[in-house]
Amino acid sequence: MSEWIRIAAPATTSNIGAGFDIFGxxxxxxxxIIEGRRIDSGMVISEITGPGSEGIPKDPAENSVTIAASEVLKKAGADFGIEIRIKKGIRPCSGIGSSGASAAGGAYLAHVMTGEKLPIEDVVYCAAKAEGHTSGGIHADNVAPCIMGGFTIIRSYDPFEVFSIKPPEDLGIVAVLPDVMVATADSRKVLPKMVEVRDLVYHVGQATSLVHALHMCDMDL
Structure with a gap:
C-alpha cells in the first residue's frame, strides 16, 4: 500500500479593494488538510471531517477536491487514481476561501503525486475550474494565493496568467467571521451586470495604487 501524502491548504482572502476576481x-x-495515496484508478473520498463536513459531498464527481485532483492527473497524463481524506479547518461559506482551499489542496496534492510535472499556473487553473464547478464560475483569486502564496494577481483568464508578489513583512490581516453562511454562488448573483465608466476609472486607479503600495512596502499609501 502506498504512503499517504499530506497537504495543508491555507485560508485566503480575495476581492481585495478594487481587485474583484483579480487580487488574493x-x-x-x-x-x-488534504491527504492522499495512490490507488489503481479513479477517485475515492474515504473520509471527511471538521467544521461543516456533514454538508460536503463524498461523491468524487461533486467534490472540488477530487474534481481538481482529477483535472491535474488528466493534464499530467497520470495512469493512477487517488484515495483522499479531507479534514476541514476552514468553515464552509465563511468568506475566507473554504471552497478554494479544498480545490487548491486537491490540485496540489495531485501535482506532488505526479512529480510536479506541470507549470504551477496549470495547477492553479485546474483548481479554479474545480472551484467553479461549485461556485458558479471560474475565478482564481482564492486558489491562486492558496497554491502560490503571497499576494497574487490574475492578469488574464484567457490565456490564463497569474503571478505572485511578496507582501511586506509587517503587513497584518485581521479576519472577522460573522456567524453567517453565504455560498459563493449566491453572493455572485447579486453583482451588477454593468458599472458606470467613472466608477470603473476610479477603481482601476485604486487597484493599481494598491499593487504599487505593496511593491514599494508603502503602507501609508
Whole structure:
C-alpha cells in the first residue's frame, strides 16, 4: 500500500479593494488538510471531517477536491487514481476561501503525486475550474494565493496568467467571521451586470495604487 501524502491548504482572502476576481492573499491560518495515496484508478473520498463536513459531498464527481485532483492527473497524463481524506479547518461559506482551499489542496496534492510535472499556473487553473464547478464560475483569486502564496494577481483568464508578489513583512490581516453562511454562488448573483465608466476609472486607479503600495512596502499609501 502506498504512503499517504499530506497537504495543508491555507485560508485566503480575495476581492481585495478594487481587485474583484483579480487580487488574493494567503493567510497563515486556518487551513484544510488534504491527504492522499495512490490507488489503481479513479477517485475515492474515504473520509471527511471538521467544521461543516456533514454538508460536503463524498461523491468524487461533486467534490472540488477530487474534481481538481482529477483535472491535474488528466493534464499530467497520470495512469493512477487517488484515495483522499479531507479534514476541514476552514468553515464552509465563511468568506475566507473554504471552497478554494479544498480545490487548491486537491490540485496540489495531485501535482506532488505526479512529480510536479506541470507549470504551477496549470495547477492553479485546474483548481479554479474545480472551484467553479461549485461556485458558479471560474475565478482564481482564492486558489491562486492558496497554491502560490503571497499576494497574487490574475492578469488574464484567457490565456490564463497569474503571478505572485511578496507582501511586506509587517503587513497584518485581521479576519472577522460573522456567524453567517453565504455560498459563493449566491453572493455572485447579486453583482451588477454593468458599472458606470467613472466608477470603473476610479477603481482601476485604486487597484493599481494598491499593487504599487505593496511593491514599494508603502503602507501609508
Amino acid at each position: 492573499i494567503a493567510l497563515h491560518e486556518p487551513f484544510d
